[in-house]
Amino acid sequence: MDSIINRFKGIPTTCISDAMQGLNNLDFSIKPVKESFKVVGRALTVKLSAGDNLVVLKAIREAKPGDILVVDAKGDTYRAIAGDFVVGMAKIVGIVGIVVDGVIRDCAGIKQLDIPVFCRGTTVAASGKGGLGEFKVPISCGGVTIHPGDLVIGDIDGVVVIPQNDEEEILRKSLDKFKKDEERAERVLSSPEDVRNYIGELLK
Numbered sequence: 001m002d003s004i005i006n007r008f009k010g011i012p013t014t015c016i017s018d019a020m021q022g023l024n025n026l027d028f029s030i031k032p033v034k035e036s037f038k039v040v041g042r043a044l045t046v047k048l049s050a051g052d053n054l055v056v057l058k059a060i061r062e063a064k065p066g067d068i069l070v071v072d073a074k075g076d077t078y079r080a081i082a083g084d085f086v087v088g089m090a091k092i093v094g095i096v097g098i099v100v101d102g103v104i105r106d107c108a109g110i111k112q113l114d115i116p117v118f119c120r121g122t123t124v125a126a127s128g129k130g131g132l133g134e135f136k137v138p139i140s141c142g143g144v145t146i147h148p149g150d151l152v153i154g155d156i157d158g159v160v161v162i163p164q165n166d167e168e169e170i171l172r173k174s175l176d177k178f179k180k181d182e183e184r185a186e187r188v189l190s191s192p193e194d195v196r197n198y199i200g201e202l203l204k
Contacts, residue, residue, distance in 0.1 A: 004151070004167050005066070008040050011174050013153055015181065016160045019173035026142030026159040029120050030099065033107055037116035038155045039097030041068040045148050046135045050076035050102075053127035056086065059135040065094030068152045072139040073102025079125045084109030091115040099152060099159055101141045118154050 008016070017025050032038075044067040046059045059069060069090060073081050082090075082098070084106035090098060097116040104110060107122045136148045144161050146152075151162040162170050188198040 004171060005040050005042075007171055008151065008153055008174070011153075011178055013155050013157050013160045015177040016153055016162070016170065016174045018177050019170050020160070020162070020166075024144050024161045024163075026099070026118075026144050026161070027101070027120075028158060030101065030118050030142045030159055032154065032156060033104070033117050033119065033122070034111050035156050037097075037118070039068060039099075039116040039118075040151070040153050041066050041096045043068055043070040043146050043148060043150045043152050043161070044095070044135065045137060045139045045141075045146055046071045047133050047137055047139045048073050048081065048102075049130065049132040050074040051079040051128055052130045052132055053081045053086070054129045054131040055133035055135055056081055057089075060086070060090050060093055060095065062135070063090070063093050063095050065096075067095050068097040068099060069095050070139065070141055070146055070152060071098070071100045071102065072141045073100055075120065076102050077120055078123060079103075079127045080105035080123050081127055083126070084113060087115060087117060088113055097152070097154065099141065099154060116154060118159050 044063055071081055081100055081102050082104050087110050100119040103121050103123045104119050105123055110117050138147045146161050153160050188194050
């Protein structure tokens with residue numbers, strides 16, 4: 001695993017979003033199916049036609065350990081791009097997370113697999129196997145352009161994407177934001193007087 005992935009672990013998506021001025025957040029409705037799910041890794045991108053998932057299987061077959069499967073399913077919420085069996089196969093080959101602009105099914109089973117999945121929700125309907133689509137190409141997922149290999153970070157608040165060329169700069173800014181937030185909390189959240197003084201300074 002490349003070192004920058006480890007360095008982003010533990011930084012909240014909120015700090016990373018602030019470091020990018022809120023420009024690379026996926027749509028707010030794409031959330032983890034389990035609140036404790038967190039993920040950091042590189043995007044293995046998939047572009048699908050709505051209601052089809054054959055290309056997801058092709059991508060899983062070619063995946064490398066540490067990849068995050070990022071699927072442009074056109075926001076379709078009728079047919080799932082995967083259930084617990086497909087997600088289980090993804091986990092076995094080393095995929096560390098799945099992000100879908102669409103829905104999944106077999107949610108209880110996926111929670112038991114303990115592989116982070118982020119999506120718009122769940123459904124009962126399965127996908128077809130027409131095969132339209134491609135992988136390892138630039139995609140639009142949740143309103144954000146994502147290229148293969150971009151850094152993807154997800155937690156309870158949502159998902160952010162960092163272009164490869166900006167990783168070091170965003171890491172530095174994110175760590176700085178995280179440190180300042182902690183220092184502010186320690187300084188302000190200690191007494192009613194400190195809270196009032198802080199708000200007073202803001203309102204000047």
